[in-house]
Structures are given as C-alpha cells and as structure tokens.
Amino acid sequence: xxxxxxxxxxxxxxxxxxxxxxxxxxxxxxxxxxxxxxxxxxxxxxxxxxxxxxxxxxxxxxxxxxxxxxxxxxxxxxxxxxxxxxxxxxxxxxxxxxxxxxxxxxxxxxxxxxxxxxxxxxxxxxxxxxxxxxxxxxxxxxxxxxxxxxxxxxxxxxxxxxxxxxxxxxxxxxxxxxxxxxxxxxxxxxxxxxxxx
Amino acid sequence: xxxxxxxxxxxxxxxxxxxxxxxxxxxxxxxxxxxxxxxxxxxxxxxxxxxxxxxxxxxxxxxxxxxxxxxxxxxxxxxxxxxxxxxxxxxxxxxxxxxxxxxxxxxxxxxxxxxxxxxxxxxxxxxxxxxxxxxxxxxxxxxxxxxxxxxxxxxxxxxxxxxxxxxxxxxxxxxxxxxxxxxxxxxxxxxxxxxxxxxxxxxxxxxxxxxxxxxxxxxxxxxxxxxxxxxxxxxxxxxxxxxxxxxxxxxxxxxxxxxxxxxxxxxxxxxxxxxxxxxxxxxxxxxxxxxxxxxxxxxxxxxxxxxxxxxxxxxxxxxxxxxxxxxxxxxxxxxxxxxxxxxxxxxxxxxxxxxxxxxxxxxxxxxxxxxxxxxxxxxxxxxxxxxxxxxxxxxxxxxxxxxxxxxxxxxxxxxxxxxxxxxxxxxxxxxxxxxxxxxxxxxxxxxxxxxxxxxxxxxxxxxxxxxxxxxxxxxxxxxxxxxxxxxxxxxxxxxxxxxxxxxxxxxxxxxxxxxxxxxxxxxxxxxxxxxxxxxxxxxxxxxxxxxxxxxxxxxxxxxxxxxxxxxxxxxxxxxxxxxxxxxxxxxxxxxxxxxxxxxxxxxxx
Numbered sequence: 166x167x168x169x170x171x172x173x174x175x176x177x178x179x180x181x182x183x184x185x186x187x188x189x190x191x192x193x194x195x196x197x198x199x200x201x202x203x204x205x206x207x208x209x210x211x212x213x214x215x216x217x218x219x220x221x222x223x224x225x226x227x228x229x230x231x232x233x234x235x236x237x238x239x240x241x242x243x244x245x246x247x248x249x250x251x252x253x254x255x256x257x258x259x260x261x262x263x264x265x266x267x268x269x270x271x272x273x274x275x276x277x278x279x280x281x282x283x284x285x286x287x288x289x290x291x292x293x294x295x296x297x298x299x300x301x302x303x304x305x306x307x308x309x310x311x312x313x314x315x316x317x318x319x320x321x322x323x324x325x326x327x328x329x330x331x332x333x334x335x336x337x338x339x340x341x342x343x344x345x346x347x348x349x350x351x352x353x354x355x356x357x358x359x360x361x362x
Numbered sequence: 363x364x365x366x367x368x369x370x371x372x373x374x375x376x377x378x379x380x381x382x383x384x385x386x387x388x389x390x391x392x393x394x395x396x397x398x399x400x401x402x403x404x405x406x407x408x409x410x411x412x413x414x415x416x417x418x419x420x421x422x423x424x425x426x427x428x429x430x431x432x433x434x435x436x437x438x439x440x441x442x443x444x445x446x447x448x449x450x451x452x453x454x455x456x457x458x459x460x461x462x463x464x465x466x467x468x469x470x471x472x473x474x475x476x477x478x479x480x481x482x483x484x485x486x487x488x489x490x491x492x493x494x495x496x497x498x499x500x501x502x503x504x505x506x507x508x509x510x511x512x513x514x515x516x517x518x519x520x521x522x523x524x525x526x527x528x529x530x531x532x533x534x535x536x537x538x539x540x541x542x543x544x545x546x547x548x549x550x551x552x553x554x555x556x557x558x559x560x561x562x563x564x565x566x567x568x569x570x571x572x573x574x575x576x577x578x579x580x581x582x583x584x585x586x587x588x589x590x591x592x593x594x595x596x597x598x599x600x601x602x603x604x605x606x607x608x609x610x611x612x613x614x615x616x617x618x619x620x621x622x623x624x625x626x627x628x629x630x631x632x633x634x635x636x637x638x639x640x641x642x643x644x645x646x647x648x649x650x651x652x653x654x655x656x657x658x659x660x661x662x663x664x665x666x667x668x669x670x671x672x673x674x675x676x677x678x679x680x681x682x683x684x685x686x687x688x689x690x691x692x693x694x695x696x697x698x699x700x701x702x703x704x705x706x707x708x709x710x711x712x713x714x715x716x717x718x719x720x721x722x723x724x725x726x727x728x729x730x731x732x733x734x735x736x737x738x739x740x741x742x743x744x745x746x747x748x749x750x751x752x753x754x755x756x757x758x759x760x761x762x763x764x765x766x767x768x769x770x771x772x773x774x775x776x777x778x779x780x781x782x783x784x785x786x787x788x789x790x791x792x793x794x795x796x797x798x799x800x801x802x803x804x805x806x807x808x809x810x811x812x813x814x815x816x817x818x819x820x821x822x823x824x825x826x827x828x829x830x831x832x833x834x835x836x837x838x839x840x841x842x843x844x845x846x847x848x849x850x851x852x853x854x855x856x857x858x859x860x861x862x863x864x865x866x867x868x869x870x871x872x873x874x875x876x877x878x879x880x881x882x883x884x885x886x887x888x889x890x891x892x893x894x895x896x897x898x899x900x901x902x903x904x905x906x907x908x909x910x911x912x913x914x915x916x917x918x919x920x921x922x923x924x925x926x927x928x929x930x931x932x933x934x935x936x937x938x939x940x941x942x943x944x945x946x947x948x949x950x951x952x953x954x955x956x957x958x959x960x961x962x963x964x965x966x967x
C-alpha cells in the first residue's frame with residue numbers, strides 16, 4: 166500500500182513537471198523560433214491586400230466560381246471551403262451519393278469548359294479532397310480550364326498557359342509528391358497581369 | 363504504378379529509413395541505459411537530475427515486473443484523469459480565444475483514453491472543439507508520455523529477454539523520463555521548426571477572418587430561435603435558406619509543436635479534423651516525406667536496439683526484415699488498388715489514369731497517399747493524409763489488415779517491437795512443435811506459462827475487436843453512426859474497433875462516434891476498447907518480461923532453432939499473416955472483399 170501511495174505521488178509530480186516542460190517550455194520555444202525565423206509560415210501563409218485586409222491563405226482553397234478564375238477542387242469542408250471544419254466526403258467507392266455527385270460534377274465541368282460530351286475529365290476536378298481545403302489542382306485540370314479563363318478575360322489561351330507554367334509547382338526537390346498548381350496563387354497572378362473585363 | 367518517379371520516391375524512403383536505423387538504434391542504447399552517455403548530457407543531465415530529485419525517483423533502483431507494471435498503470439491513470447478534467451473544463455481555463463465550451467463526459471473520456479493509450483482516435487473535430495490550452499497541454503502531454511511509456515515497455519521486455527536469472531527489468535520512471543528528455547523533445551523541437559518552414563502554423567493568435575475574393579451563396583437548413591431546424595409542411599424535409607459566404611475563418615494556434623511529436627511518437631491525433639490531409643498540418647510533399655519517415659524511425663531503430671541488447675545483431679535485422687517484407691507487400695497492394703481507381707466513376711468520365719482521387723490531396727497524389735496509409739497503419743500512428751473511407755475496397759483493406767495484425771510491421775514506438783516479439787515467441791513455439799522439442803528463444807526455454815501469456819494477448823485483442831464490431835453492427839446506435847451503407851458501412855464499424863483496440867486512431871472517418879443527439883455508446887465502447895487494447899496487452903507482456911528475465915540460459919545445441927536468417931524471417935511473416943488471416947478473414951470477407959466484387963459489378967448503395 167505504501168508503495169502504491171508513493172507511486173501515485175511520483176505520478177502526479179512527473180505529470181506536473183512534464184506539463185511545465187512539454188506543454189509550456191517546448192511549444193513556447195518552437196513558437197519563439199518559428200516567429201523569429203519563419204514568421205510568414207508560422208502565421209498561416211496569409212495573403213493580404215495593400216491596405217492590410219486579409220484575403221485568405223495560400224495553403225487553403227477558397228471558392229472561385231466565375232469563369233474568369235481558375236476553380237479549385239470540390240470541397241466537403243462544412244458548406245464548402247469552410248476552414249474551420251476540414252473534411253472529406255468520406256463516401257466509399259460503392260456510394261450512390263458519391264457516384265451522383267461525381268456525375269453532376271463531370272457534366273458541369275464539361276459544359277463550363279466547352280469539352281465534348283464524352284471527354285475524359287481529370288479526377289481531381291470532380292472529386293473532393295481529403296481536407297476539403299486542397300489549394301492545388303493538377304496541371305491537366307488547369308490546362309483544360311485555360312480556354313474558359315482566356316475567353317472571360319479577352320486574352321489568348323497562350324497567355325493563360327504561360328501563367329500556368331510560371332505558377333505551377335514541380336515536385337519538391339524534383340522528386341517528392343506530384344506536380345501541381347496553386348489555384349489562389351494562379352488567380353492572383355492572373356488578376357495582376359490581366360485585369361478582369 | 364508505371365510512373366518511375368513513384369518507384370524512385372519509394373526507394374528514397376526505404377534508403378532513408380535504413381540510414382537512420384543504426385545511428386538512432388545506437389542512440390537508444392545510451393538513452394535506455396540510466397548510466398548511458400549522450401552528447402546532450404551537458405544540457406539535459408541537470409534537468410533530468412532535477413526531475414528525479416523533485417519526484418523522489420532513484421534511477422539506479424530497478425523494479426521487478428510487478429513494480430514496473432504498477433508504476434506504469436498509476437502513471438497512466440493519473441495522466442488520464444489530468445486530461446479528462448482539462449477537457450471537461452476547458453472553458454474555465456486560459457488560451458481559449460474561440461470560447462469553446464467544455465467537452466461532454468463521454469467525449470472527454472473517449473479523448474482522454476484515446477490519448478493516454480497512444481491511440482489518438484478523434485471523436486471530435488479539433489479546430490472546432492479544442493482550445494489552444496487543451497491542444498497544447500491536455501493532448502500534447504500524452505503525445506510525449508504515451509510514446510515514452512511504449513518505448514519503456516519495449517525496453518523492459520528486451521531486458522527480460524537479454525538477462526538471465528534476474529529479478530528486475532529496469533526502472534519505469536528512469537526509462538520514461540530519459541526517453542522523453544533525450545529523444546522525444548530534442549528531435550521534436552528540430553522537426554517542428556522544419557515543419558514551420560514548410561508552412562505549419564505556430565502562434566497563439568485567435569482565428570483569422572479573411573475576406574474572400576468571390577462571395578457566393580450556399581443553402582443551409584433554417585433554424586428557429588432555439589437552434590432547432592425548421593421543417594417543411596411534411597414534417598420531414600428541413601427548410602433551406604440562402605446564406606452568403608464572403609469570409610473564410612482561418613484556423614490558428616500552436617500546431618507545429620504538436621504535429622512534430624504526433625508523428626515521431628506514432629500518436630497520430632491531428633490538430634485539425636482532416637489530420638495530415640489538412641494543408642496546415644502537412645503543407646508540402648517534403649513535409650509529407652519526413653512525416654512518414656518520422657513514423658517509422660524509432661520503431662525501426664528499436665529492432666537494432668533489440669539485436670544489440672541480446673548480443674545477436676542478426677536477430678534484430680531478421681525482425682526488421684520480416685517487418686520490411688510485410689510493409690512492402692502492403693504498400694504495393696494498396697498503391698496498385700488506388701492507382702487502378704474506381705471503375706464506376708471511370709464510366710462516368712473520370713480519367714482512369716488519374717486513379718482514385720476521392721479524399722486525396724493533389725500535392726501528394728496516389729502514391730504518397732497509399733504509402734502514407736500503409737505506414738500509418740503498419741505503425742500504430744493513425745495520422746492520415748487521405749481519407750481511408752474513400753479508398754477503393756482493396757486499398758482500404760490494406761490499412762485495415764495492417765491494424766489487425768496487431769500493428770507489428772515496425773509498429774508504434776515500442777508497441778511495435780513488443781507486439782512483434784509476441785509473434786516471435788509464437789513462431790519459435792510453432793517451430794518447436796514442428797521439430798518436436800522444447801522451443802528455445804535466444805537460449806531461454808519457452809514454456810507453457812510464456813505461451814499462455816502470448817495467447818492471452820492475441821485472444822483478448824481479437825475478441826474485443828470482433829465482439830465490439832458484432833455488437834455495434836446489430837445495434838441502432840451502431841448503425842446510426844454510419845456514413846455509408848452496404849458492405850462499406852460494415853467496414854466502417856470493423857475499422858473503428860480494429861483501430862481502437864490496435865491503438866491506431868485512424869478511421870473510416872465517415873463514422874460519427876460523437877453524435878449530435880449525445881448518444882454515448884460509440885464514444886464509450888471505443889474508449890473501453892482502447893484501454894483494453896493498450897493495457898491488457900502491456901500487462902501480460904511485462905509478466906512475460908519478468909518471467910523470461912528469471913530464466914536460466916541453456917547452451918545452444920545442434921537442435922537449437924536459429925532466430926536469424928531467411929528461414930526465420932519466412933516463419934515470422936507466416937505467423938503474423940496466418941494469425942491475422944485466420945482471425946479476421948471472415949469479417950474482412952463481409953466488408954472490403956465483397957465490396958470489391960460489387961464495385962466491379964457496378965453495384966451502388
């Protein structure tokens with residue numbers, strides 16, 4: 166019995182010391198280091214206007230629906246692109262609901278981008294990401310949207326393609342991950358280069 | 363699969379894993395020896411000594427297995443209560459800028475059990491439930507402690523195997539403190555800073571409200587003054603109203619410090635609901651690569667520790683080899699299934715070459731999602747960078763089966779090694795039966811008592827998984843939580859109990875374990891399953907450690923079964939797969955296997 170009481174006391178003390186060191190000192194040290202060396206990343210990679218208004222984060226998808234902008238992947242986060250409730254659809258491969266939503270998304274994608282009724286559509290354009298906040302689309306997906314964006318802005322497809330190439334991200338270190346393009350970044354570059362009509 | 367770049371990434375991963383195994387193993391040898399010397403001694407030794415003095419710990423005084431177990435259990439209980447009460451009353455505690463309320467009793471119990479047992483199953487959505495204080499204190503403390511305890515138990519078992527006619531297996535407090543101070547904290551600190559450089563946040567600001575570029579309108583259910591949904595005249599369909607969305611609320615908080623230890627300690631409990639799929643938690647393919655590496659680093663190094671401690675390095679590498687073979691097999695099957703994609707969706711016009719992208723992120727793609735899913739379930743990590751619920755049936759079967767093997771394929775920190783040693787003893791026992799002599803393991807006779815303990819572990823764990831699944835499957839509360847119907851719904855239940863008992867924490871996350879109507883069944887049964895999965899495994903293992911330590915060594919003879927080399931690796935892999943297959947094949951047949959054929963036939967639910 167005496168041992169047990171002693172061990173309970175030790176447990177309490179170790180828990181408290183760990184709380185101070187691991188839950189106080191450690192995150193504060195990371196915080197200090199992060200804010201000193203990588204302040205932009207540590208605060209959410211935010212995008213702001215010249216007057217300081219925050220317009221979003223480079224890492225988080227936000228909704229773009231009009232023709233003049235590249236559109237992100239469908240989102241299952243909250244009512245869509247809700248950064249406080251990140252989520253995928255979590256619908257399985259034999260889900261009727263998932264099949265229906267993909268069918269609708271395929272049709273919509275073909276119509277808005279002027280594709281043939283039997284055109285093959287990039288998978289990332291019609292499926293929801295795991296987080297619902299995936300900021301990227303594939304280069305194929307961006308390429309298929311280029312004509313629509315060019316038409317809405319009254320510029321040539323080649324001009325839009327050039328921006329995709331310029332903004333597109335290769336694999337990290339040429340090896341890791343998949344090539345992609347950040348939708349928000351691409352749209353910002355577009356607005357900068359060619360003001361919308 | 364025909365993309366050479368993916369194969370190259372796989373090769374790099376394996377190469378990096380091999381590269382860290384020996385140096386980290388050598389470091390562990392020093393850390394797990396109270397008299398060990400490390401290059402961090404000048405900084406850490408004074409803090410370690412101070413901790414011992416305040417807590418009244420004598421690191422040189424070793425414990426027998428009962429003493430070790432009692433200390434471990436009491437420490438777990440005290441820290442579980444610590445977390446439970448912080449979560450219940452987070453609204454009265456500091457660092458709660460979003461003013462989140464305290465958690466309900468069953469959700470707080472589920473979460474406290476989940477983090478204490480290194481499961482880190484999330485019944486809650488982190489960014490919409492937990493204050494910064496809860497994340498940083500109540501949850502992060504267990505990310506360190508449950509990992510340190512796991513490594514301590516593994517070390518105790520290895521000591522039991524290595525020693526002869528000994529009464530003690532180490533000092534629980536010294537092991538836990540040293541692992542935390544010398545290994546987990548320093549590596550996490552460096553790793554966290556690297557993760558920030560990739561884009562993970564680390565601040566204490568309230569959430570940022572951004573004014574988005576294109577406001578749009580969504581339809582949401584109309585609610586009355588009391589927050590109840592308003593129903594149409596038929597009394598069923600909710601009335602929808604338009605809502606203009608012109609802002610996006612961006613999550614903030616101390617994320618990087620938590621994510622580093624979440625991966626390194628194979629915890630897996632994310633800061634945000636979407637876990638490592640969330641761009642803040644895993645911003646780039648590079649951060650993804652290192653997160654995957656950090657899951658396997660310590661478990662892999664522990665096999666090296668085993669080899670050195672039992673003075674048979676080739677045995678350590680044989681165990682590593684068996685784990686590696688199972689890991690590669692799982693990765694290839696999962697990758698192949700996901701790359702092939704879903705024929706139902708491909709008929710609708712989705713590009714077949716893109717594979718199954720539902721629930722996956724573009725920056726990771728098919729290969730890195732399949733690899734991550736295999737790694738996180740081989741280990742008892744449970745972090746996810748893609749939604750397993752939306753994997754193809756065979757792609758989802760791999761993580762499920764990995765968990766059901768007991769997570770011994772590298773496994774959780776510590777837990778993977780002691781789990782695998784259970785199978786090693788079983789394999790030696792089977793080999794002994796085949797040649798008709800008393801089985802020996804590294805010079806120790808394996809007798810009825812040892813095999814009974816091994817079987818106790820295996821039977822209790824599988825009975826809990828299958829029993830829980832059966833109960834939930836036929837109950838209203840069980841079915842109410844499902845997001846999918848048909849065989850996939852059953853898979854969600856099977857996955858939930860496998861994950862809880864296996865202390866994994868990943869999920870077929872469509873399952874709602876914390877329903878809005880407050881039904882506590884899911885939270886409570888899963889919480890209990892986690893406690894069973896952790897402690898009814900550890901207690902027999904410590905008993906085994908104590909018993910092995912007390913045995914005499916018998917000299918090797920011509921008939922001694924060698925626990926190194928290819929024969930042993932094959933036998934060990936066979937034992938793991940057979941025990942897993944025999945126990946769970948019927949249940950798997952009703953879930954992912956039948957769904958695979960139904961998907962081929964185009965059946966929808």
